[in-house]
Amino acid sequence: MEADFWHTRWENAQIGFHEGEVNRMLAAHLEALPIAPGARIFLPLCGKTRDIAWLLSKGYRVAGAELSEIAVQQLFDELPLVPEVTQEGPLKRYAATEIDILVGDIFDLTPEILGPVDAVFDRAALVALPDDMRRRYTDHIATITQRALQLLVTFEYDQSVMNGPPFSLTEVEVRGHYSARYDITLLEDAEVKGGLKGVCPASEKAFLLLPV
Numbered sequence: 228m229e230a231d232f233w234h235t236r237w238e239n240a241q242i243g244f245h246e247g248e249v250n251r252m253l254a255a256h257l258e259a260l261p262i263a264p265g266a267r268i269f270l271p272l273c274g275k276t277r278d279i280a281w282l283l284s285k286g287y288r289v290a291g292a293e294l295s296e297i298a299v300q301q302l303f304d305e306l307p308l309v310p311e312v313t314q315e316g317p318l319k320r321y322a323a324t325e326i327d328i329l330v331g332d333i334f335d336l337t338p339e340i341l342g343p344v345d346a347v348f349d350r351a352a353l354v355a356l357p358d359d360m361r362r363r364y365t366d367h368i369a370t371i372t373q374r375a376l377q378l379l380v381t382f383e384y385d386q387s388v389m390n391g392p393p394f395s396l397t398e399v400e401v402r403g404h405y406s407a408r409y410d411i412t413l414l415e416d417a418e419v420k421g422g423l424k425g426v427c428p429a430s431e432k433a434f435l436l437l438p439v
């Protein structure tokens with residue numbers, strides 16, 4: 228997806244992907260992550276997800292990356308927190324106590340700008356990207372996080388019935404992207420109640436990726 232696609236979605240408040248409450252897979256499986264209290268968790272393509280508020284309330288530190296400044300302004304308004312905003316090369320950093328969100332193209336994010344992270348929570352990030360961007364994205368995530376462990380949430384459905392995003396990913400494709408770098412465990416495979424976008428039978432999967 229091109230940047231304009233996402234900017235337009237945020238400008239027009241077409242954000243059906245936004246859950247408005249903590250993601251069920253995150254709440255169910257956070258305890259499966261071998262991380263210490265206060266760990267720093269990175270949410271790529273974070274939008275204004277309420278997962279951030281939930282993780283902060285559990286005592287974790289949060290980092291995020293998001294293209295849309297509208298999304299990030301709404302995120303801080305809704306937390307509510309007043310950010311300090313600084314420019315870091317092509318990115319902006321919105322920072323407050325225990326939270327840093329880098330605003331701009333995630334492919335401009337470097338390990339130095341991101342800083343060390345202990346885990347990645349990928350919900351609606353890998354599946355938001357078309358096939359030709361996914362290989363670049365998975366390589367980049369592994370690089371900028373120095374192969375931090377991941378909790379990854381994906382959807383699988385008949386792609387001929389509906390167009391993405393979110394795009395359908397099979398377990399084989401997830402393994403194709405990540406098995407050279409991580410041991411992969413399928414934690415849960417659950418039917419999406421009512422179907423994806425209320426129309427398409429789908430399953431939602433949670434994977435734990437531990438660096439090898």
Ligand SMILES: C[S@@+](CC[C@H](N)C(=O)[O-])C[C@H]1O[C@@H](n2cnc3c(N)ncnc32)[C@H](O)[C@@H]1O
Pocket residue numbers: 230233234244245246271272273274275276292293294295298331332333334350351352355392
């Ligand atoms: C499907 S939404 C998911 C948002 C969030 N993870 C959630 O669960 O609500 C994908 C988000 O990725 C952002 N995005 C898309 N391409 C991006 C890029 N290259 N760099 C940073 N963010 C990007 C979009 O603006 C959008 O907010």
